[in-house]
Amino acid sequence: MNNQIQNNGVERLTSMEKVQAGLAQRYAKERRFRRLGLAAVMTGLLFIALLLGSIVSNGYSAFWQTEVQLEVQLEQADIDPEVSRDPEVLSVADYGGLVKRSLRNTFPEVKGRRDKRKLYEMVSSGAAFQLQDMVMANPDLIGSTVKLWVPADDDIDMLVKGHIDRSKPESERRVKDQQLEWLDELTSQGRIRSAFNTIFFTAGDSREPELAGIWGAAVGSMFTLLVTLCLSFPIGVAAAVYLEEFAPVNRWTDLIEVNINNLAAVPSIVFGLLGLAVFINFFGLPRSAPVVGGLVLTLMTLPTIIIASRAALKSVPPSIREAALGLGASRMQMVFHHVLPLAMPGMLTGTIIGMAQALGESAPLLMIGMVAFIVDIPGSITDPSTVMPVQIYLWADSPERAFVERTSAAIMLLLGFLVSMNALAVILRKKFERRW
Amino acid sequence: MDTIIESSSVGLIKPGVIEPIKVEVQNTISRDDRTTVGEAFVDDPRMTLRNVNVFYGAEQAIMDVSLDIGKRQVVAMIGPSGCGKSTFLRCINRMNDTIDGCRVTGDIKLDGEDIYHPDLDVVSLRSRIGMVFQKPNPFPKSIYDNVAYGPRIHGIATNKTDMDEIVVTSLTKAGLWNEVKDRLDQPGTGLSGGQQQRLCIARAIAVNPEIVLMDEPCSALDPIATAKIEELIDELREQYTIAIVTHSMQQAARVSQRTAYFHLGDLIEIGDTDQIFTNPRHPLTEDYITGRFG
Numbered sequence: 001m002n003n004q005i006q007n008n009g010v011e012r013l014t015s016m017e018k019v020q021a022g023l024a025q026r027y028a029k030e031r032r033f034r035r036l037g038l039a040a041v042m043t044g045l046l047f048i049a050l051l052l053g054s055i056v057s058n059g060y061s062a063f064w065q066t067e068v069q070l071e072v073q074l075e076q077a078d079i080d081p082e083v084s085r086d087p088e089v090l091s092v093a094d095y096g097g098l099v100k101r102s103l104r105n106t107f108p109e110v111k112g113r114r115d116k117r118k119l120y121e122m123v124s125s126g127a128a129f130q131l132q133d134m135v136m137a138n139p140d141l142i143g144s145t146v147k148l149w150v151p152a153d154d155d156i157d158m159l160v161k162g163h164i165d166r167s168k169p170e171s172e173r174r175v176k177d178q179q180l181e182w183l184d185e186l187t188s189q190g191r192i193r194s195a196f197n198t199i200f201f202t203a204g205d206s207r208e209p210e211l212a213g214i215w216g217a218a219v220g221s222m223f224t225l226l227v228t229l230c231l232s233f234p235i236g237v238a239a240a241v242y243l244e245e246f247a248p249v250n251r252w253t254d255l256i257e258v259n260i261n262n263l264a265a266v267p268s269i270v271f272g273l274l275g276l277a278v279f280i281n282f283f284g285l286p287r288s289a290p291v292v293g294g295l296v297l298t299l300m301t302l303p304t305i306i307i308a309s310r311a312a313l314k315s316v317p318p319s320i321r322e323a324a325l326g327l328g329a330s331r332m333q334m335v336f337h338h339v340l341p342l343a344m345p346g347m348l349t350g351t352i353i354g355m356a357q358a359l360g361e362s363a364p365l366l367m368i369g370m371v372a373f374i375v376d377i378p379g380s381i382t383d384p385s386t387v388m389p390v391q392i393y394l395w396a397d398s399p400e401r402a403f404v405e406r407t408s409a410a411i412m413l414l415l416g417f418l419v420s421m422n423a424l425a426v427i428l429r430k431k432f433e434r435r436w
Numbered sequence: 437m438d439t440i441i442e443s444s445s446v447g448l449i450k451p452g453v454i455e456p457i458k459v460e461v462q463n464t465i466s467r468d469d470r471t472t473v474g475e476a477f478v479d480d481p482r483m484t485l486r487n488v489n490v491f492y493g494a495e496q497a498i499m500d501v502s503l504d505i506g507k508r509q510v511v512a513m514i515g516p517s518g519c520g521k522s523t524f525l526r527c528i529n530r531m532n533d534t535i536d537g538c539r540v541t542g543d544i545k546l547d548g549e550d551i552y553h554p555d556l557d558v559v560s561l562r563s564r565i566g567m568v569f570q571k572p573n574p575f576p577k578s579i580y581d582n583v584a585y586g587p588r589i590h591g592i593a594t595n596k597t598d599m600d601e602i603v604v605t606s607l608t609k610a611g612l613w614n615e616v617k618d619r620l621d622q623p624g625t626g627l628s629g630g631q632q633q634r635l636c637i638a639r640a641i642a643v644n645p646e647i648v649l650m651d652e653p654c655s656a657l658d659p660i661a662t663a664k665i666e667e668l669i670d671e672l673r674e675q676y677t678i679a680i681v682t683h684s685m686q687q688a689a690r691v692s693q694r695t696a697y698f699h700l701g702d703l704i705e706i707g708d709t710d711q712i713f714t715n716p717r718h719p720l721t722e723d724y725i726t727g728r729f730g
């Protein structure tokens with residue numbers, strides 16, 4: 001009897017020791033796993049930091065633009081000889097000539113056609129339009145001499161920003177020695193400044209980097225996404241609700257489910273080809289238009305939204321459905337009063353993920369002509385336009401050095417859009433979750 | 437020896453002081469005999485259930501059960517866990533329809549009307565037959581909205597005053613009013629388990645059902661709250677018909693007039709509650725109520 005108890009005591013001790021020994025090992029394992037996880041997170045963060053760092057360091061300078069101050073004499077005789085103040089007359093006057101004369105007056109010693117052309121190339125061709133806008137807005141200026149800041153040419157801008165090396169031999173750089181002299185002269189007179197680049201945020205695309213802006217593409221993206229959202233969210237949610245709550249389980253619904261899952265994996269360019277064949281060639285919708293882009297992106301995002309929405313619906317506890325049905329709610333009331341509100345956060349998350357995908361998509365839009373060179377800001381969903389990722393693609397393809405920084409700046413804006421969309425998703429989710 | 441000896445003291449036993457009298461009983465029914473013993477049918481029934489079978493896929497959970505539920509009475513269903521009490525109860529308001537792969541056969545009538553008839557409106561049926569589920573399942577909405585939901589969808593209350601009154605009376609009947617009167621706008625899911633159970637009872641009676649099905653309504657309640665609910669059941673019985681599943685033999689004895697004992701999907705015995713608890717006729721029933729089961 002005594003012996004037995006002792007035996008038991010001994011056994012208990014050893015098993016305790018076993019647990020202790022194992023415990024240390026278990027903790028060590030956990031520590032290792034935690035370190036591994038931390039390392040993985042760090043690596044991810046490092047890559048993001050690298051990516052953001054390179055984009056920001058390349059792109060931040062695009063937010064500033066070198067400007068030149070011009071002193072322009074607005075002669076009555078040149079602009080509006082009959083003093084009609086007729087906008088039609090004002091709009092056809094030779095403002096380019098006025099800008100050139102102003103430059104010639106600043107550097108009277110410049111003679112010869114080639115030298116003069118070099119001088120004219122110092123300022124952007126946009127200067128003439130800026131002058132025109134100024135006069136049209138305020139015709140009373142005619143007859144006076146105005147001072148205005150106009151954007152410098154992109155090569156001058158690059159030089160001022162340090163992207164063109166002065167010390168290189170003249171033949172290897174785009175800014176000639178003569179232009180350097182003129183620039184230094186202007187700088188010493190205080191007629192060169194670096195100003196916030198509003199053009200970049202308000203203009204459409206242009207062949208001239210200093211006149212090119214992202215706004216046209218941003219508006220195109222917004223219109224496209226608007227069409228996508230208005231179509232894919234209701235259709236996706238309705239499809240998910242039907243499949244999850246109402247559809248009988250049979251071979252047909254199984255087939256549909258398999259197909260939806262397959263669609264989610266179809267390369268996006270295929271949707272572009274489909275859009276080209278169906279929406280443009282068959283239905284005759286306009287090319288390059290956000291409405292077609294939106295339709296194509298709807299096809300692309302629908303599977304994502306449907307799958308996410310179904311998962312959200314599945315996660316609503318069945319007891320809630322039972323409670324509603326048991327009280328005599330119809331299926332419809334059960335879904336709309338209880339299940340949908342609970343599934344909404346998940347559905348919204350899925351939708352925003354789909355939208356973010358759509359915002360960053362370019363391949364299918366190339367197929368339907370949204371890659372065209374479009375200067376005007378689109379005013380409706382049927383106007384030709386492009387979208388931000390395609391604009392980035394176009395600029396990245398351009399040879400001018402000034403487009404490099406604009407590409408990076410556009411990427412920054414695109415990322416900004418994405419981040420704000422995700423923030424919106426979080427806010428919406430919080431808002432809906434507060435209703436338990 | 438071949439006859440079943442009935443106890444003569446059935447009617448004298450008072451609820452709460454029931455002691456099965458085993459000595460006198462001489463059971464002659466074999467434990468393997470699964471035909472229903474006792475008085476399954478009553479005069480002037482509210483509901484008649486005949487040859488009910490329930491299948492979950494290929495598994496049969498209820499085997500050929502027939503019984504009546506009388507007017508203004510409480511029928512208690514007892515039996516070991518997993519014997520099919522909940523399943524049977526859910527046939528009565530067609531909640532089994534909502535389970536994929538669940539199939540019900542047989543004949544179930546409410547006031548002579550076949551409730552599984554294709555033309556019957558399930559929604560109106562379920563508004564007439566209320567149910568309290570085994571697991572408390574309040575909506576993730578406010579306490580007020582939980583109770584008001586049923587009356588709202590059925591258009592029972594037309595204005596705010598009526599609705600307030602329904603909510604107050606329902607919560608009071610369920611014995612929850614004093615605990616929640618200051619926090620009606622807080623989520624029902626934030627209540628304790630027992631409070632949630634009472635909230636679900638309040639929610640079920642708020643629509644004024646004619647028949648109330650209760651699946652272990654007191655499983656998470658303390659004796660005081662249990663007494664409240666039992667009082668409520670007694671009160672409801674004056675107008676309504678009630679079927680209650682319970683694991684507490686005392687409770688079955690206290691609140692019910694008739695008791696049905698289920699065993700592995702079979703209805704083994706059914707009869708007057710007093711008789712079942714004092715003089716069970718089937719050995720399985722006797723085993724269960726004397727605690728010898730298992």
Ligand SMILES: Nc1ncnc2c1ncn2[C@@H]1O[C@H](COP(=O)(O)OP(=O)(O)OP(=O)(O)O)[C@@H](O)[C@H]1O
Nearest residue numbers: 492497515516517518519520521522523524535570
């Ligand atoms: N949804 C379901 N799908 C498949 N089988 C089920 C389902 N619900 C119940 N069953 C089975 O049916 C049988 C009866 O279950 P039921 O829930 O009716 O038991 P119960 O008597 O209510 O038990 P308890 O007292 O534990 O609640 C069990 O064997 C169970 O496994």
Ligand SMILES: [Mg+2]
Nearest residue numbers: 521522570651
């Ligand atoms: Mg049960």
